[in-house]
Amino acid sequence: KEKRRGRGRYGGRKCGRGHKGERQRGNRPRLGFEGGQTPFYLAIPKYGFNDGHSLRRQYQPLSLQRLQYLIDLGRVDPTQPIDLTQLTNARGVTVQPLKRDYGVQLVEEGANIFSAKVNIEVQRASELAIAAIEKNGGVVTTSFYDPRSLEILCKPVVFFLRGQPIPKRMLPPEDLVRYYTDARNRGYLADPSKVAEARLELAKKYGYVLPDISKDELFKMLSMRKDPRQIFFGLAPGWIVNMADKKILKPTDEKLLKYYSS
């Protein structure tokens, strides 16, 4: 007798449930049950891999390849200092301050093809990435932004529409002070002379000739740096930016001025 398949609705005949047993009768045990043997998820001992994961600082990676790509397409302007605001506006990186992101870190992915002279400011940078940028005549700085400042930096317009005065950027916490005062990481709190020394050291280590940026035409732009309490390049803490009337309001009270110049 010829075998004929059931063509009823939802599959026909056994309806894809198999033959008898818990499978067909819909009584299978819970996920992870191994018939009584200690299941895998209970046999393996606990270890704190993810302890405090929600308190860990995260930095969105930015590869040199991506940076070169953005510059080549014209989304990021290398003739101006490159800031997190510039990168966010160019949609080069997406930073989520609410998800424990503390900024952007430079990664050495495109070190072989990178060839752009830029003044970059990131939150962390690896040694090879710093070397690759300085080799092409650029400047790298690492600086700290506390979460509130970071949010303001990433979405400036939304902040200005709030009508609040620009807050002053907080100084880094204890464990990061050491990182940002180290010239090898090009920290913003480091000694400039030590930074110059570190540049030479890196050039010697990686075997390239360190280009003299003081003889460069863009030297002024390349040496532009933010004050440790400043969030935006042209604006100081305490100012209110009025988007509708295109005006900036500055505080005149003595106490406020003293507070904002800290």
Add this chain to the structure above:
Amino acid sequence: MGSGPKARRGGPASPPRLTRAPRRVFQEETQPATLNIPLVNTKAEVRFHLASADWIPEAARQKMASMHRNKINRAGELIVNSEESRYQMRNLAICLEKIRTMVMEATEKPKVVSKETTQKLIERVEKMNRERLRQKKIHSNIKQSRKADFD
């Protein structure tokens, strides 16, 4: 290829002319067939003429010539390779580090141990042996005293 060492800004009369050789992939090589191979294997090679390298002291030069005989070619150039990393720059840094260690090994002086130190060491060994024998004799006495002899 091997002209004299090029003086560099930002470093002591340091090295050599550099030749960079990104490796080309040949079909015969047995490597996992991924598209990343031409990018991943960036080889850095540094070579310089050892005999005319005046930034290394003479004695060190001789020692290097004998120590790294296998790395010197017919034209007298010392060749240092590195292809450990995917980045040219890092491979170059590794090459330079290798050269630095070579020169350091060649310039290190044999350790001169002063007479007092050798004397001290010999005295120490003798003292250890004396003490060991003393302990052995004590132990032997203890064991002997436990023996019950017929007399």
